Amino acid sequence: MLDVNVGDVVFPAHDGLLGVYRDHAPLLCKLGMGLLRYRDEQNRSSTLFINGGFGQVRDNEVTIITSEAIAGSQINALQAEQELLDAEEMPKFTLKHVARRNRAIQRAKELVKLTKMK
Amino acid sequence: MATTREIVKRRNSISNIRKITKTMEMIATARFKKTHMRATGGRPYTDNLSRLLSAMVVTLAGEEQSYHPLLETNQQSRRYIVLVLTSNRGLCGGFNSNLIKTANEKLQTLKREGLQIELRVSGKKGIQYFKFHGYEVPQRYTDFDHQTSFQDIEPLADEFMELYSQKQIDKVVVVYNRFVSSSEYYPDVLDLLPIGGDEIHTQGSEESMKCEDYTFSPEPGEILEELIPATVRMRLFQCFIDTIASEQISRMKAMKAATENAEQMIRSLSRQYNRARQTQITNELLDIIGGAEAIG
Numbered sequence: 001m002l003d004v005n006v007g008d009v010v011f012p013a014h015d016g017l018l019g020v021y022r023d024h025a026p027l028l029c030k031l032g033m034g035l036l037r038y039r040d041e042q043n044r045s046s047t048l049f050i051n052g053g054f055g056q057v058r059d060n061e062v063t064i065i066t067s068e069a070i071a072g073s074q075i076n077a078l079q080a081e082q083e084l085l086d087a088e089e090m091p092k093f094t095l096k097h098v099a100r101r102n103r104a105i106q107r108a109k110e111l112v113k114l115t116k117m118k
Numbered sequence: 119m120a121t122t123r124e125i126v127k128r129r130n131s132i133s134n135i136r137k138i139t140k141t142m143e144m145i146a147t148a149r150f151k152k153t154h155m156r157a158t159g160g161r162p163y164t165d166n167l168s169r170l171l172s173a174m175v176v177t178l179a180g181e182e183q184s185y186h187p188l189l190e191t192n193q194q195s196r197r198y199i200v201l202v203l204t205s206n207r208g209l210c211g212g213f214n215s216n217l218i219k220t221a222n223e224k225l226q227t228l229k230r231e232g233l234q235i236e237l238r239v240s241g242k243k244g245i246q247y248f249k250f251h252g253y254e255v256p257q258r259y260t261d262f263d264h265q266t267s268f269q270d271i272e273p274l275a276d277e278f279m280e281l282y283s284q285k286q287i288d289k290v291v292v293v294y295n296r297f298v299s300s301s302e303y304y305p306d307v308l309d310l311l312p313i314g315g316d317e318i319h320t321q322g323s324e325e326s327m328k329c330e331d332y333t334f335s336p337e338p339g340e341i342l343e344e345l346i347p348a349t350v351r352m353r354l355f356q357c358f359i360d361t362i363a364s365e366q367i368s369r370m371k372a373m374k375a376a377t378e379n380a381e382q383m384i385r386s387l388s389r390q391y392n393r394a395r396q397t398q399i400t401n402e403l404l405d406i407i408g409g410a411e412a413i414g
Binding site: 015027028 | 162166334340
């Protein structure tokens with residue numbers, strides 16, 4: 001669990017990036033997959049890769065509930081490429097397999113994209 | 119008084135038992151470290167999902183878009199599913215017996231209300247108990263252990279949700295051991311379905327006091343469509359990982375106590391052995407002296 005005081009947050013909502021500053025209106029939204037950025041009190045910027053979930057904004061408090069979060073510094077280009085290859089190798093015999101494989105490919109592609117952005 | 123040979127035999131067997139209990143304690147400690155991380159790590163996620171759902175349920179109360187079959191109260195079938203989570207292995211102190219006691223109390227209460235109960239038990243210990251006491255256990259699970267993952271629990275949660283949506287059942291109750299800290303756990307009963315129970319409403323009213331006008335993105339109905347199954351699955355998974363962590367704590371404590379008892383017993387037997395040996399030597403010496411005197 002990560003609990004920090006931040007100046008602003010930009011997170012991937014289901015339909016694109018969403019920026020939250022001080023006194024943002026109360027919001028409940030579905031999250032997508034991608035990079036969450038926040039700036040702490042010392043104005044240092046940090047990033048996290050998040051994979052779906054839900055976001056809540058109220059009373060100057062942003063709660064991000066996600067099933068997966070990887071610190072930006074821990075994302076490695078080689079590992080991301082390997083994950084993409086592994087995801088493509090996953091079985092696709094049933095609909096469930098295909099869905100799982102597609103999710104894994106999408107996740108790996110996002111990770112690769114993020115490593116290229118760095 | 120026991121002979122020295124008998125005492126040595128007992129001491130050796132207790133020493134072997136001590137080795138086993140010590141090893142089991144070490145295994146339980148190693149497993150506990152892993153399961154503890156999962157249980158404590160999963161708790162904020164589960165609680166926040168429930169909190170979020172509560173906020174939505176209360177904010178949207180009465181509105182058409184807040185309809186979801188899992189939030190509705192079913193009353194037609196009068197059929198309840200009671201899932202009891204026990205362990206596959208014993209030697210873990212009062213872990214299973216306390217849980218079974220709570221499960222029994224719940225079953226009696228439901229029976230008194232004239233409800234039809236479908237008992238489902240996870241863990242060999244619980245299955246043995248309920249089978250012995252004449253309960254019908256149509257669904258038994260023995261595959262859930264310390265390595266159980268979210269993917270293993272998902273199909274079970276999905277099955278419950280499907281049965282509930284089809285109105286074949288009125289409620290799903292889970293009896294499990296709730297993990298509190300590395301030294302505390304207690305048997306608890308969770309109403310898994312319907313999800314919009316009293317707990318959610320109480321939590322939700324507190325939440326809505328803080329804020330009333332949420333903007334939803336996408337439409338609330340779409341969020342609920344994803345949020346509700348995610349919450350149910352996670353709540354069920356949390357029950358499993360809490361139980362698994364509690365089992366390891368219980369085993370660690372039980373095996374620690376057993377090892378200490380064995381050590382105490384070994385010390386006492388060693389004293390007895392020394393005394394017996396000394397008596398034996400004295401007797402032999404007396405025999406020799408007696409014999410020598412008789413000859414001389």
